[in-house]
Each structure stands twice: as structure tokens, then as C-alpha cells.
Amino acid sequence: MAEAELSLFAERERTRQEPLKRGEQLFEFYDSCARDGYDQLRVLLNGWIAAIPEEHRAELVSRMQYGGDEAFGAALCELLVASFLTKSGLKLVFHPDVPGSTNHPDFAVVDEAGKTICYVEVTTVNRAAERAKEQNREAVIYNAIDGAKLPAGCLLGYNLVRAGPSSPATKPLVAAIEQWARDNVEQARTAEMVGRFTAGEWIIEMELYAGGEPGQRGHAIGVASLGGGIIHPHKDIRAALVKKSRRYGKLDAPYVIVVGDGKDQLFSAETVRIALTEAVFGDEKAAMVGGKLRLDYAKNGFWNGPNGPQNQHVSGVLLLPKHTAWHLREEKWHPLLAVNPWATSALSAELKTLPCLENDNGRWSRHDGVNFADILGVPNPWPPE
Structure with missing residues (x-):
């Protein structure tokens, strides 16, 4: 495949000023839009893609161009994580072999001798398939009325x-x-x-x-009431973790699962922290301890089960609150890492550079870390003014 074909966005003149249409695929819009900021977005994504080994670059490009919005978001999450790890000075192996399994995680972080120091799997939480199909069908009606x-x-x-x-x-x-x-x-x-x-x-x-x-x-519709519903981000994250935790069996190195939220159900840094904490420890509840009311967790978490610690082979969970490139400079949407206090294989310091939640003398505490956007080389300010 020629080098030009391995770019996500081709270099060409673009004149489109119209906004994203309801039901339109994100890649098609990003590839055609000439509004301020979109040239910079295309340059940024193309730069990250260009750093991916060629044999794996083609797969990512294909998924982002032709797979629809969910595939675009999932592939972008993988691209963000791979770019962050490599720009942090870590060496990656894509789709490594795992002893005793025919499945392949997304990445392995390896040392100079090629020994695996961590496996990394990326997954996303998305809207139910039936709801997504309904939205696609509705987009035909909405866009027709809008004209x-x-x-x-x-x-x-x-x-x-x-x-x-x-x-x-x-x-x-x-x-x-x-x-x-x-x-x-x-x-x-x-x-x-x-x-x-x-x-x-x-x-x-x-x-x-x-x-x-x-x-x-250009548009007849001025106000639109969109569908809503009850949200349970911690349950969605927990379900995604359970699914991925069983995929590779017993691993010989720490294992980190990355979860990207594709449902837009997190609203602040605090909701990010609460969703991640409840996902791994259990639903929040009130408990009486020594005659005093305090916050506790039900024993239905990914790590904190009815019989005590579980899924101890998963050493960390990284939550990406937004799987778009536009929010990377907003502090409330920075990725957050939860470190398993009962892990059978502890994460090394070089894998805990991001802001993280971990056990600190018996308290679940947040520790600052590097800026995800800085490591990725995202311009500042971003999005472009």
C-alpha cells in the first residue's frame, strides 16, 4: 500500500461550511469540513496515525474511515492510548501473543530486552445497538424535515x-x-x-x-427534543471490565484495561471519579460505623466482590471520559487511572504517570500526574480559537 493511502485524511482543498448533519458519519464530516480548526484536527490525527507501525496503521485507518461512528471512536481510543504510551518513552508491541491464549490484547508494553511489563486492552462503552439503529433511521426523517x-x-x-x-x-x-x-x-x-x-x-x-x-x-428546525434516559456509567464500565477481564486467562504480567465512554454520560471531573470508583469497588451506600454514618460500597464491584477481592489479575483500569479529540485540553475530561490495591502483579511507576486513584494508607486517594494532552503534543489552546 502506498504511503499516501496510509494517512487518515488526504491533502485536498475543502470548502464545506455546513455543520454536521444528523445521522452523518463523523469521519465524513471531519474529512469534508473547512471550518476553522478542522485543518488542525486533521493534522493532529494524521500525525498520530503516522507514528503507528505501518502494518497496524492500515487497520486503524480502515476502521476509522469505514466502520461508522462507534468504530471511529473505538479506534481513536486505541490511537490515543498507543500515542500516549509511545510518547511517554515506552516501547509497544501491537497485538502480542499471550501464553495459553489464542486471543491478542491491543498492546504489550515491553522493556529493552523485549520482556512484557504490561498488557493493555482498550474497549468502549456504546449505546445499545437497537437505539443506535433507531437514531440512524430517525436521522432520515429529521434531516428531511430540517430542509x-x-x-x-x-x-x-x-x-x-x-x-x-x-x-x-x-x-x-x-x-x-x-x-x-x-x-x-x-x-x-x-x-x-x-x-x-x-x-x-x-x-x-x-x-x-x-x-x-x-x-x-439553512435549517427549518430551531429546537429539537432528543431522547434521554436513566444513566448508570459505573455499571456500564463494570460490565465492560468483566467482559475484557475473561478474555486472556491467566497473564504473566500486569494487565490494564482502558475504557472509553462513548455514551456521553459523564459530566464533570467528580462524576468521572465517582463512576470509576463505583465500577471497581461497588455501588455507593451509606453505612453505620461506630454510631456514625459514613460512605461505603456494596460488594458488587469489579475488584470488590461478595467474597472479597476478585479480578486481581487486572492491575489497573484507565477511564477515558471522552473518546473525541476536541476535549483533550479540558481538565475535567482528563483520563483517570484506578490502581488495584489487591493486584497480583503491581503496576510499575512508569505505568502510573497519569492522574490516578490508589490506596494510600487505607484511603482511596487521588494523585496528580502528567498532562495527557501535553504528552500527546496537543496544541494549546485547543480547540483552536
């Missing part, structure tokens, strides 16, 4: 009431919404105007806003 032709000064509010198993014909739906807007524009200037529209098994509720400044707009 509706409305009376001057009008915008739409969008709310999905019920989803269907397949994307319906959109032309009749858009035509009905356009006619409804024309019929009700005057009433919408002084009163709330809401209409429900059915397309196949889909039900969409629209609100008409009128009275804005006339002018050329």
Missing part, C-alpha cells in the same frame, strides 16, 4: 413521540408540515401552535414558531 420550506420568519420545534422499525417515505411528511406551517403562520405569531404528524409507524410532534426576522436559513 422544509417555511414561511419567512418561521422555525420548527421537533419532538419524536414514537419511533418505527423502518424509515418512512419523507416527501409526504415534509409536504404536510409545510402546508400546516403555511396555514397556521398568522396564529403562531400570538399563540402556541403544535401539530402531530404520522409517517408509517412514526409520530412526530412539531411546534411552529413565527415572528422571527425574515431571511435565508
Whole structure:
């Protein structure tokens, strides 16, 4: 394969100024966008890709270009971790052999003699497949309505009431919404105007806003109500750890599992700390000790089980709160490492350079570390102003 083919983004002229469309793949948008900052993003990612050994670079490029958003995010997590480790002065072996297993972790950190000092596996937490498929089907409807032709000064509010198993014909739906807007524009200037529209098994509720400044707009939808739900990031992280912990059997070196959150369910540095702590120790609960109320953990954690310490072969868990490149300079989204106090193989100091949570004289304490973005060579400020 020619060297030019091994870049993630080709060098070419780009003119697109339109924002990301709902349902559009991230790679396609990043590859076409000419807005401020995107040239720098492409240079940054291409630089990291170029440092990956050629035989493994092709696999990452393929997944990021053609695998969809989840594959793009997962491959980016691997790229971030590999780049951080190599730029920290550590030597990596990609997809190493593991004694007694036919499976291969993502990386092995090795010493100058080639001896493995740590295995590293990267995984991501993603939305349920059915919900992702529903969102892709909905994107067809949303984008069609967003292109509706409305009376001057009008915008739409969008709310999905019920989803269907397949994307319906959109032309009749858009035509009905356009006619409804024309019929009700005057009433919408002084009163709330809401209409429900059915397309196949889909039900969409629209609100008409009128009275804005006339002018050329590229989008008919001004307000959108998106789906939500109850979030349990610690449970998602724990489930991902359980799955990966069983993959390689008994290992002859420390083992670190990296988990990237692809569900956007962490909101601050404190939620990152709590999610990681609960994932490994168990759900937070209140307990009475010596007549005083204190914080304790249920024995359902990845490391703290009903019969005491478990999964002791996993020496550390690294949480990547965001698996995008845009947030790397934001302190609240810096990666956080949890160090197993009961590990059968302890992590060496050179593997604990990031901010970490670990046992400190019986207390679970946070210790500062190197700046992930600095090691990766991310420009400062970032994103570009």
C-alpha cells in the first residue's frame, strides 16, 4: 500500500461550511469540513496515525474511515492510548501473543530486552445497538424535515413521540408540515401552535414558531427534543471490565484495561471519579460505623466482590471520559487511572504517570500526574480559537 493511502485524511482543498448533519458519519464530516480548526484536527490525527507501525496503521485507518461512528471512536481510543504510551518513552508491541491464549490484547508494553511489563486492552462503552439503529433511521426523517420550506420568519420545534422499525417515505411528511406551517403562520405569531404528524409507524410532534426576522436559513428546525434516559456509567464500565477481564486467562504480567465512554454520560471531573470508583469497588451506600454514618460500597464491584477481592489479575483500569479529540485540553475530561490495591502483579511507576486513584494508607486517594494532552503534543489552546 502506498504511503499516501496510509494517512487518515488526504491533502485536498475543502470548502464545506455546513455543520454536521444528523445521522452523518463523523469521519465524513471531519474529512469534508473547512471550518476553522478542522485543518488542525486533521493534522493532529494524521500525525498520530503516522507514528503507528505501518502494518497496524492500515487497520486503524480502515476502521476509522469505514466502520461508522462507534468504530471511529473505538479506534481513536486505541490511537490515543498507543500515542500516549509511545510518547511517554515506552516501547509497544501491537497485538502480542499471550501464553495459553489464542486471543491478542491491543498492546504489550515491553522493556529493552523485549520482556512484557504490561498488557493493555482498550474497549468502549456504546449505546445499545437497537437505539443506535433507531437514531440512524430517525436521522432520515429529521434531516428531511430540517430542509422544509417555511414561511419567512418561521422555525420548527421537533419532538419524536414514537419511533418505527423502518424509515418512512419523507416527501409526504415534509409536504404536510409545510402546508400546516403555511396555514397556521398568522396564529403562531400570538399563540402556541403544535401539530402531530404520522409517517408509517412514526409520530412526530412539531411546534411552529413565527415572528422571527425574515431571511435565508439553512435549517427549518430551531429546537429539537432528543431522547434521554436513566444513566448508570459505573455499571456500564463494570460490565465492560468483566467482559475484557475473561478474555486472556491467566497473564504473566500486569494487565490494564482502558475504557472509553462513548455514551456521553459523564459530566464533570467528580462524576468521572465517582463512576470509576463505583465500577471497581461497588455501588455507593451509606453505612453505620461506630454510631456514625459514613460512605461505603456494596460488594458488587469489579475488584470488590461478595467474597472479597476478585479480578486481581487486572492491575489497573484507565477511564477515558471522552473518546473525541476536541476535549483533550479540558481538565475535567482528563483520563483517570484506578490502581488495584489487591493486584497480583503491581503496576510499575512508569505505568502510573497519569492522574490516578490508589490506596494510600487505607484511603482511596487521588494523585496528580502528567498532562495527557501535553504528552500527546496537543496544541494549546485547543480547540483552536
